[in-house]
Amino acid sequence: MSIDRKGATDFTKEAHVHSVRCLDFEDKASFEEARRGFIAPVPDGQILKEDGDFVFDPHKLAFASGEPEEPETVNPSLWRQARLYADGGLFEVCDRIYQVRNLDISNITFIEGDTGVIVVDPLVSAEVAKAALELYFEHRGEKEVVAVIHSHSHVDHFGGVRGVVDQADVDSGKIPIIAPEGFLEAAVSENVAAGNVMTRRAMYQFGILLPPDVQGTVGSGLGIGTSLGTITLIPPTDLITGTGETRVIDGLTFEFMLTPDTEAPAEMHWYIPELRALTAAENCTHTLHNTYPIRGAIVRDPQAWSMYLNDTIDRWADKSDVMYAMHHWPVWGADRVREMLEKGRDAYRYIHDETLRLANHGLTPREIAEQVEFPDSLAKHWSVRSYYGTISHNVKSTYTRYLGWYDGNPSNLEPLVPTESGRRYVEFMGGAGKVVSMARESFEKGEYRWVAEVLGHVVFADPSNQEARELQADAFEQLGYQTESSTWRNA
Template identity: 25%
Template sequence: MGQSRRGQVAEVTTALYAARHPARADEPDEGLSGWPSPPGPLCEETVMPGVRDLADQLWRGEVDTAALHPLTVRVPEGEELADGVLFYKGIAAATAVDTGDGLVLLDTGAVNDTRHLHTAVRRWRPQARLAAAVFSHHHVDHVFGVGPFEAEAAERGWPAPVVYAHELVPAAFDRYRRTAGWNTAINLRQFELPPERFRWPEQYRYPDITYRDQLQVTVGGLTFALHHARGETDDATWTWIPERRILAPGDLFIWATPNAGNPQKVQRYPGEWAAALRTMAELGAELMVPGHGLPIFGAERIRQACLDTAELLESLEQQVLALMNTGASLDRVLHEVEAPRHLLEKPYLRPVYDDPQFIVRNIWRLYGGWYDGEPDNLLPAPRAEQAREWVALAGGLERVLARAAQLAREGNLRLACHLVEFAVLAEPGSADAHALRREIYTARAAQQTSSMARNILNHAARASAQGKRDLAGDW
């Protein structure tokens, strides 16, 4: 039987990563260890398309972001997209621009990108110094690549590179240092990482120059116009290079439903995010290098991508606020708001990372706080105590497990998850309860298009395999 087009492109993506990478395709990166590398073996006979061709195939729907996931698609050898513009893609993207008087990096990758990014840039421009770098925001997959360039500058007697970022980035780094254990735990769940291999970093390269609203930086003959927006973070920077018609939105665009709801992370700002995208849409950019995923080429495509993403965020926010203004509870909001289907079907807005329902929760939190409108949750009894009471009322653990299993067979995994969770809470030492919990959460995970939801559910299933509810917190 012939291979599907989607399978072919997924294999090509793996080959594109592996063929030019100094390590094997199945070998994990170092540093921020455990973060995913592309799956599958290298097919030596595959003809590898370039980034532009892959991006075009993705836009036209010949392959979707389930195959070219914006986090796991890799271009660690770098590829020149236009004269003097190198695109690098690790977990996140980093773009080097040759100004004629030094290089400027728009984002700098994660810890495990550091060596690969430097190698790619030096292969491309062996003698051009790094003049500056821009952090689009504080997330750890964007801020770790400056070190080798600084060491190189010291060795060669070059001026040190200058790092620019929004004024809130230093405070975010301080928060990361105070919450390293928490961030280790939540990312173990979000990316389904092995606990023995992953630890959150505690040392950061703080910016040299910060700004509040806008900042214009000139290097060589090019202008780098830095603009602040609140979106995925409160310290986001998007960059516009007018002379080259290049737009770098950071994570304000990621080739997926926006990461505006992440259930374990701090507040996001969908309305202001949408407003920033509408501003970007009118610039007439010819090349957009997003924070994740592949570049977009051409003014019409870039405009459409920005406006459609803004419309999705605005629709969710408007629906949530309309219900909140009637005094509705969070439960009602969660189950009545619907993301516009025609937008979720766009190749660049499919919910392969975040989930629209997560965004709904974050909008509720932004405007309404933590209280869900259910009075019994205001000052609740411990969950385990509630679970023991409900299991006793149901006639004991065996009856609860039987009903959960029946619901799972009938396809109602959502409700089955609630029952089996109460079963494990009520009797945490029950091997039968954990076995069924593992089975139900594994099945529920397999239904998810969102990798974030899938990974968190799989983490719960893996925990039950060890007789626990959670591996990150070891409980």
């Protein structure tokens, strides 16, 4: 073994075949939807700060564009997802609604009012938001920004606000900043109070330090990656405080629904009747989402998530011609809108109900995560595959939401810290050399989860044991190649 990157083993290739056996790769509907309405590509080259520092490369997944050969080092289902979001640019969603995709992990949406443009969710950083606005202006003509809407409190949906509006125009009342109740408190608590540790963990979740290629990162499951520019925040000036509230913004009616404690602590959906256009924000996209992101966050409520999607169906599904989201691509037609919302509703409710059912039977979080699988009606639907969230870690977070960290096993009440328990495990197993030797045998059998786990004891006991570190890294690598989840792959 060495620190060089390896190819996929025969066990990994076999795991790929097994993991996608129920999926219909002949279904090309998502590819047609992802390219529908294309107007212009993203700008050539990289996005840079004024001082020349790097911000974002919108072409980082060019290797997945078009019809590339399927690599052995990426789960086939995840590779399909990467191909779907590899190509960005300016797109027409419907009359008067446009999106720029792939200038960040999220989409920025432009809704044309009677006199100007409403900007929705201005990305992570000011530099990419400005570039997106310029791309829109280039092809739709320059217009005044008349309002900004933040769908929810995560930084990839507000951090670029100063790239599209000036503080003075907001302060004067010329441009309202509209957001759901609790937006500012949630944005601060997630991005400031726990900001240091969350940022460190996000580096792993999003694969920021990994090379973009078939042995490295293939995006985040939500998009091609996150920008590294100037994060900004302008406090909202108009809060939506109740479901059913409406705003007439530059001639268009926005009907709002609050959806707190779903994908974000403060989030909302809305419908524009004049355009028959619906958004469920980030609560319904082309992936199973997180009820807990591995970067860390307050655990989300899958039952509430499911209920709000059901309310959205009842309220707007049958009168919607299009549903656009803050990641990925839209879907068109009332039947397709309903289908997407129903699959999302059922997926989060299934995770919630099965977790509690099995917990009440006495299973621990890890046992439940091993047991829960979607029924075919969900497992075969591309929109709730585990590209970002996973059934496994969503089950564990749902358990934690109700029952906390303790699994009922007294030996887990006050375990030794990893360095001390690692030292004792290694001693009990006959020394580091024996553990590494046996782990190598397990590696050759394709038992990568066990290799990663057992070598963790050796590495914590003696971080200088390079042989153990490299063999564990090789196990992590194969697990990354096998997983359908981009965030697990990146981590």
